[in-house]
Amino acid sequence: MKLAVASGKGGTGKTSLACALARALGGRAALLDCDVEEPNAGIFLKPSIDSETTVASPVPVIDPGRCKGHGRCQEVCEYNAIKLFNGKPFLFGHLCHSCGGCVIACPEGAITERPRPIGVTRSGMAGDIFFADGLLNIGEAAPVPLIKAVKKLAPPDRDLIIDCPPGTSCPMINSVKDADLCLLVSEPTPFGLSDLKIAVETLRKTDIPHALIINRSDKGDGEMERWCAEEKIEILLKIPFDIEIARAYSRGKTMLEARPEYAAALRSIYARLKAEAEA
Amino acid sequence: MKQVLVISGKGGTGKTTLAGVFARMAAPCVMADCDVDAADLHIILSPEKAEEKDFFGGSKARIDPAGCVSCGACFRVCRFGAVRGDPYTIDHNLCEGCGVCVWNCPPKTILFEKALSGRWGISACRFGTFAGARLEPAEENSGKLVALIRGEAKKAAEAAGAEWVVLDGPPGIGCPVLASVGGVDAAVAVAEPTLSGIHDFARLAELLKKQGIKGWLLVNKWDLNPEKAEELEKLAAGYGFGLLGRVPFNESIIEELLARRTAGEALPGPASAAMEAAWKKLKESI
DSSP, rough: EEEEEEEESSSSSSSHHHHHHHHGGGGGGGEEOOOSOOOHHHHHHOOOOEEEEEEEOOOOOOEEETTOOOHHHHHHHHHOEEETTTTTTEGGGOOOOOOHHHHHHHHOOOOEEEEEEEEEEEEEEEEEEEEEEEOOOTOOOHHHHHHHHHTTTTOSEEEEEEEEEESSSSHHHHHHHHHHHHEEEOOOSSHHHHHHHHHHHHHHHTTOOOEEEEEEETSSSSSHHHHHHHHTOOOEEEEEEHHHHHHHHHHHHHHHOOTTHHHHHHHHHHHHHHHHOOO | EEEEOOOOOOOOSSSHHHHHHHHHHHHSSEEEEEOSOOHHHHHHOOOOOOOEEEEEEEEEEEEGGGGOOOOOHHHHHHHSEEETTTTEEOOTTOOOOHHHHHHOOOTTEEEEEEEEEEEEEEEEEEEEEEEEEEEOOOOOHHHHHHHHHHHHHHHHHHTTOOOOEEEEEEEESHHHHHHHHOOOOOEEEEOOOSSSHHHHHHHHHHHHHHHTEEEEEEESSSOOOOOHHHHHHHHHTTTTTTEEEEEOOOHHHHHHTTTTTTSSSSOHHHHHHHHHHHHHHHHHHH
């Protein structure tokens, strides 16, 4: 099963829960950290990295000798990444989305592409758990190609847990894409609920089944549970605030180190979800 | 007029809570929510209902099946995996809006339509003027929407003669963050004393350094791990950050949030007091 762990709101406990789940499942699990802007799963799982690969996006290279200044490249670029000044094209690399349109459009064949590194993927083993993540270069705007590269590292024979970035736009969409189920992690505050609603709307738009785990479940009001009942969103687990879990987190430990009793609950939730996904 | 951005790298560290306190302290000011993916600042500021305006971030391709000859040209040129088929269709959520399939379609049967990517509006709130935006779920171009809302906030501040623009930033270090940090007078990073918090703060600090933006650090929930709090402050000082102090873990903050108020607005406590002191220090220093 491919299980995505997402939230809309940041800091609700996605990574901590995804890592606890991987630990609870043990040797069948593979954890992919798709939050390439701020990857944290490695802090909890402490994998030994045995492979690191640079990921690059193609960007155009314009041969000034062949360019006749037709400006087709400027016309077709939807991102304003190529502009002509005095009949000469200039590239604004940070605006380029690597669509390849200018290469096809140039009547002189004056445009080729070169790879521009955007970050690295890393993979290895954390005990018997397969681990992979991505690290976006600082200053790079577009994480999606790197997220796709991390997802390609998924071993075919393991239960996949995909730790997603916060938000509901392109990075989150590309992380949850093709998941059998998305496990949402939220907290029962007005902020948590507002962001949960947007995350649910996004998952509905992309046809991904979803269920909820409420973290710090005693620190809020009953609005989230009422809303979930109305919207028929199943609440799989409620985890009350626990200062020992928070302290363990600060040292890079999952909740299982502070409260090992959650392992059985996580295993049984996973087994049920998997049985339903495969039925 | 000065623009102060509250930011964090890692999500959920208390950005919006701090931005709310800054807004209250800076009043009358202009406030803008730059976390357009998951905008929350309006929840505690309760702005008046704004006239909603549409934001069209870009166009999306759609195949008109009537003219499709199943040649597969669109499938071959699309680099984003958005074309499925045969029969060929375009996944709206994966379409990057590059338009390459549109002009490479031999029977010219692909439409390129402006996509409604979000909405925005400006209205009054008890601390001044609030500029809010919301990206439609599963839409893109959040960076462009952030740029738009920042432009509008600036205009509103100039019109009102406001001294401060308080910006609530998005998490991460990618496109919406880059659009949020450009040209601000101060970026206040809120970080928690955890291993994840330190890791993510370091990446944000690198980004701010690269962009030449003066950073400030406020450690939230410092008493969760005093050693890590100290580590964060040392790291920040190394990046040339100004230190704005430490906020203790305090539950009354949640009470205020549940009542849709900024921290310390009705229930002053040690956490909100530390946030207010941070504002005063920042104000004196910039």
